[in-house]
Every structure is written in structure tokens, then in C-alpha cells.
Amino acid sequence: MTVIEELRTLSEKTGRRDKSSAAAKEERAAYLLLLPWIIGLVGVTAGPMLVSLYIAFTDYNLIQAPHWTGLHNISRMLSDPRLHNSLRVTFEYVVVSVPIQLIVALALAMLLDKGLRGLPLYRSVYYLPSLLGGSVAVAVLWRQIFGDHGLVNQLLGHLGIENAPAWVSDPSTALGTLIVLNVWTFGAPMVIFLAGLRQIPAIYYEAAKVDGASKWRQLRSITLPLLSPIIFFNLVLQIIHAFQAFTQAFVVSSGTGGPSDSTMFYTLYLYQVGFNNFQMGYAAAMAWLLLLIVAALTALNFYAARFWVFYDN
Known part of the structure; x- marks a missing residue:
């Protein structure tokens, strides 16, 4: 392999690493921007829904802890x-x-x-x-x-x-x-x-x-x-x-x-x-x-x- 070919190969590898690094940074930035929505989804929507599904099978009066009653x-x-x-x-x-x-x-x-x-x-x-x-x-x-x-x-x-x-x-x-x-x-x-x-x-x-x-x-x-x-x-x-x-x-x-x-x-x-x-x-x-x-x-x-x-x- 000639020196020119080695330099071209090294340049291509470096370019791929740069592109991969840039894509990773963009992905992290995207998740960072989506973080408030994800927190809202889990904390305001999905989380309460799962809790209410559990409470639906209990006897719960808001004062005492829920008591499991099954299909009652x-x-x-x-x-x-x-x-x-x-x-x-x-x-x-x-x-x-x-x-x-x-x-x-x-x-x-x-x-x-x-x-x-x-x-x-x-x-x-x-x-x-x-x-x-x-x-x-x-x-x-x-x-x-x-x-x-x-x-x-x-x-x-x-x-x-x-x-x-x-x-x-x-x-x-x-x-x-x-x-x-x-x-x-x-x-x-x-x-x-x-x-x-x-x-x-x-x-x-x-x-x-x-x-x-x-x-x-x-x-x-x-x-x-x-x-x-x-x-x-x-x-x-x-x-x-x-x-x-x-x-x-x-x-x-x-x-x-x-x-x-x-x-x-x-x-x-x-x-x-x-x-x-x-x-x-x-x-x-x-x-x-x-x-x-x-x-x-x-x-x-x-x-x-x-x-x-x-x-x-």
C-alpha cells in the first residue's frame, strides 16, 4: 500500500469517527430536549395510570393505606x-x-x-x-x-x-x-x-x-x-x-x-x-x-x- 493510499484510508476512518461522534452528540441533545416530555409522560400520565390500575383492585379511602380486595x-x-x-x-x-x-x-x-x-x-x-x-x-x-x-x-x-x-x-x-x-x-x-x-x-x-x-x-x-x-x-x-x-x-x-x-x-x-x-x-x-x-x-x-x-x- 502506498503512502497516499494509507493517508486516504486514515482520512476515511477519521471522517467516520467524526460523523459517529457528531451523530452521538445530536442523539444526546435530542434526548435532553425530550427529557421534560418524558418526565411528564412518566410522572403525570403513565405513572398515575399504573397507580390507579393498582388502586382499582383495592379498598382505599384516601386516609388509610390501600387494602387489596382483588375483583371485589x-x-x-x-x-x-x-x-x-x-x-x-x-x-x-x-x-x-x-x-x-x-x-x-x-x-x-x-x-x-x-x-x-x-x-x-x-x-x-x-x-x-x-x-x-x-x-x-x-x-x-x-x-x-x-x-x-x-x-x-x-x-x-x-x-x-x-x-x-x-x-x-x-x-x-x-x-x-x-x-x-x-x-x-x-x-x-x-x-x-x-x-x-x-x-x-x-x-x-x-x-x-x-x-x-x-x-x-x-x-x-x-x-x-x-x-x-x-x-x-x-x-x-x-x-x-x-x-x-x-x-x-x-x-x-x-x-x-x-x-x-x-x-x-x-x-x-x-x-x-x-x-x-x-x-x-x-x-x-x-x-x-x-x-x-x-x-x-x-x-x-x-x-x-x-x-x-x-x-x-
């Missing part, structure tokens, strides 16, 4: 009538409010997509309820509006309807007021729908008009199929959000879930068990049941999506 909390859930009622109320709330909310959001998004004047203002106004819908102030306001002598009954009285129901105090209508409140917070899915509508090429509608397709036909054959990924996205998010509903029922019912447990959401009952009755073991088991229910419904939605969600390739 699970068997208790199977025979707890209030838990079963809270599941029924929550499922009814989700099944009714989420489709109506998405229909209203899509209808308004299509209206705003027509190029109205002052569109940014309309978007802000319609999005505002989504920012405030889960707040205590709006829940208190909702209770005043639908109270025995609230704004709704006052308006009905002016129309000659004297025997209006006590909306939030009547078991047959109390849940309906919370469904209306959830439908009213349509702003977030509406903005997402509006963004999706803006991505549909106008040439599709122009071709449909040339072929004589009606507005209804354009909706069924163009808008809904091309918007199906956005509909699916909003559907999954709003189902998860509806299962987590708590503040509205807590404030409107003063934390009781009444009248007659008609607004006893699952999360509200979980709160009562954990923080009113200090049965943290049972509450943790309920929390994991809710996680499994939401995960199962999400997986079912992803499975069903293959039959109705279409992606424009």
Missing part, C-alpha cells in the same frame, strides 16, 4: 344499580346529542362556506360557545334559563303557555336541557367542517351542475363522500368529549345528578363515589371501565369507517 370492585360494579343508571343516562346523552351536534355544525359550515361577508366574525361568534360550553358560568346561566321561572318559561308565558314544565327540575326534561347545551357547543366541529369544505375542488360541483344534479344530489354524491374523513374525525372526538361531560350536569343538578338521577352522568357518579364517599378504589375501577368503553367504541368506529369513509387518492 368489579363484582360490585356488576350489581350497582346507580352505576347502571349512570351508564344509561350517559349513553342516551351521547347517542342523542352527538349526531344532532354534528348535523348542526355541518349545516352551518356549509352556510358559511358560501362566501358570506364578515366570515371571520361569524366563525368567531359561532366558535365562542365551544370555548364556554364546559365552563361553570355557562352551566349556571343554563340553569337560570331553564329554571322554573327562567327565560324560557317567561317567553312561553308571553305566548300564553302557563303550564310550562320545570325543565331542570323535571326528570323527563332535565337531560334534554343538557343535550341542548351540548348541541349548542357546535363551534369546534363546525370550524373543522368548514376547513374540510374548503378543500373540496369547485370543479366537482361545476361538473355536477352541467349534468343537471340537484343540490341534494350534490350533497349525497360529492360533499358527504369527500367530507367523510372529516365527519369521522369529528365523530370520534365528539363521542370521547361527550363521555367526559361533567361540569354541566354537576352545576345544573347542584352535584346531585337529579332530579331522580336523570342527569347522573357516569363521570358525576364517579366523582360522588371518589370524593363524596371516599371510595377511591371503586372510583378507580369505574374510571378504567370508562376507559375501556371509550376505547371499545373508538375501535368500533375505526372498524366501521372502512365501509363509509372514503379517501381521495
